Amino acid sequence: MIKVLYFARLREELKTESEELELDESTADIIALKLKLSARGDLWNEIFGGDETVMAALNQEVAQSDEKLKEGDEVAFFPPVTGG
């Protein structure tokens, strides 16, 4: 299993704070995971399949799209940060 978290605008629009997914082909790396999520259609497709800038973190560090996932990983998706 991997844990997937959503923050800010994403969390609100997707009405999802977090979920657990099986680790398999469709969640092998972050880019695969994004494809899987966009396949859910509607807002999921708009957010993960479109032009929107979505940042990803792997185990609480900013991650690149091609980073491989392993059992127990925590992946987070969120819009560009606006703190400070």
Next chain:
Amino acid sequence: MIKVLYFARLREELKTESEELELDESTADIIALKLKLSARGDLWNEIFGGDETVMAALNQEVAQSDEKLKEGDEVAFFPPVTGG
């Protein structure tokens, strides 16, 4: 008359806080005034005739050596500033 002020190390070493001088050839500009002061010998010569960095202000603005003096001017001599 012109007024001449001394600050910090200069004030202490010369044991002079301020003095009034006649406006004449020997006080026509700041460089002439410095020559006049160094001619007093001893510490005056060391400070105004030597290698020491002495800054000059004319009417409370930093001044160049060749600035002309006129009746009522306030000239100040002091070491490089060290505030802040």
Next chain:
Amino acid sequence: MMKEIRVQFETLEPYKEIDALRADNKAIGAVVNFIGLMRDFNEGDTVSRMTLEHYPGMTERALEKIVDEACGRWDLMGVRVIHRVGDLDPLDPIVLVAVASAHRGEAFKACEFIIDYLKTRAPFWKKERMADGERWVDARHTDDEAEARWQS
């Protein structure tokens, strides 16, 4: 090096933090601090309230990394980064970055470096409430430029 990094729901009290940073250390000659405040106006609209969300765990790691990087680049005697989350009203401090050093040059650079990186790398998100609804704040392009300055 005294280092303190905190994310809090409680009101941020900058002066208390600066006092704690100085901690009666007579070797400190310079304290530079940045206080980010909630404005009642943004992008042409009056903003009455703000909610700050963050990613617990990642936030602290990101801030630690930024502060450690600053400590590696400059000779510092103390750093404090305190960031608010939750609901804020206009005038409320959002963030404090306070840096102490023997001389001012390093404190200035480190303070600006930390806030520039925080703005682009620490997972905080602002949501503004206006008279006619609410909106998530968009990332500012100028923040990316500010960060990029340090990469040389």
Next chain:
Amino acid sequence: MMKEIRVQFETLEPYKEIDALRADNKAIGAVVNFIGLMRDFNEGDTVSRMTLEHYPGMTERALEKIVDEACGRWDLMGVRVIHRVGDLDPLDPIVLVAVASAHRGEAFKACEFIIDYLKTRAPFWKKERMADGERWVDARHTDDEAEARWQS
């Protein structure tokens, strides 16, 4: 633009000044401030006390000029420059430069600009007291370099 420039024998209270600078102005998004503090150590010696002398009249004019120059260069909402004179003990604030603006970049630049110019252009002189006597502080070469950065 709220501007306050002061030279005082009384204890400098940075937090009071920063509060006055902010003055409940909800448009201020950034406050950057520099606090210069008396250190108990300089040039390898323990310093127990310090006396600051200045040139009344010229000091205020010089500070006004520096602040006006900063206000011309950057878009600021408030500037406060308060400088101590007289006798100081270690830990005492010597100078506060506090700058408020809508966004942080301008406040950082203006604050550093003002203290850099103050260090080389405002007529203050420090005298340090050590266990075995006293001495006038020499001007620092790095201060000239800091000022020169802004001349381009």
